[in-house]
Amino acid sequence: MSRCRKPHVLRLAAVVALAILATPAGAHHSFAMFDRQKPLVLEGTVLQFQWTNPHVWIQVAIPDAHGKNAEWGVECTSVNMLKRQGWHHGTLNRGDRVKLRLYPLRDGSHGGQLATLLEINGSPANLASYR
């Protein structure tokens, strides 16, 4: 039994290590806090768009399983890197309906790292943040 388990555990550890070290572009800090193996697609309403460095942030109200809104903090790359991918300071406004693909916080709290802004108010946006 244990003979079967050990390689599996080692393999799992290697996968985890690779996931942690295969970090994306646009950081000012280590990204080990995000689970890049379990991206989520979420929809919500923009509460605040912080067009700032070191990271741009989108605060989004996202309904939980019971339909109750929870505020999520979504970290994007820097202002300059977003501009190079087609964003600008007015890309989002309070009240916009958004669909996001993000890498959630590994501790399960309401936050994550934005992969792509998929839709704004029902229209395709496909604005990347992290590759």
Next chain:
Amino acid sequence: MSHTFGPRTAPLRGSRIAIIALLFLGTQMGAVAAADAPPINELHADPNQPDVSGVWLETGYFTLSPDRAVPLLKPPFDALYAKRLKALDAGQPIDDVTARCLPPGMPHIMVVPYPFEIVQTPGRVLFLFEYASQVRRIYLDGRTPSDDDDPTYYGFSSGHWDGSTLVVQTSRIRAETQDDFSGLPHSDALVITERIRRIDHDTLEDQLTLTDPKAYARPFTAVRRYKLHPTWTIGEYVCEENNRNAPGANGVTGFGVPPARDR
């Protein structure tokens, strides 16, 4: 105090016309001289240096070595790195100075995924990083660090050209900076030798050899590559503007709540 510029300047009108005429003549003569001189590249102002100027962005990973190899660490650096890796595995990175908006220093800055601009002037190569507006100055005029120089985040860099390769030696680096985002440590004895060259027009290569007899059992070499982005302009980046990743009392990188603003 009276500001009667009008009456005072009026009698000078004739002289002003003469000055303007002279200035105009000067610009014409300058234009003739410029036509004979080689064109000046705004980033490459030293024709004696091979051209590595431009805006470059790293390719690859946050680790010092793209294949994630690390030096063979001596105690106590091996235990320190093991502790940091364990924290990374747990999703709770510790000791990350960049999360506090402190400079990454050398060699960490060379693996930061933001662009930098290389400017070459006579006797000097400048790396102007977008990340936190950091600067590396590489002196080609033969000056070397003095033993009295305090260790700094980027150390002291002396360089020379070996054919089309810029060879840079950097020493007197602060001991607490890390080599990359995984928290790879080094000691105050670290000396970095870089061989920087263009392997094709759009690709810059930096071969970094880290020699650190206190922390590493033997010298370690990593090769990084950077892609040219000729249309990019380096932007401003002030890390302290809205840093929500400052570590808490436990040293773990934070993920802070937004500051109260108009909500």
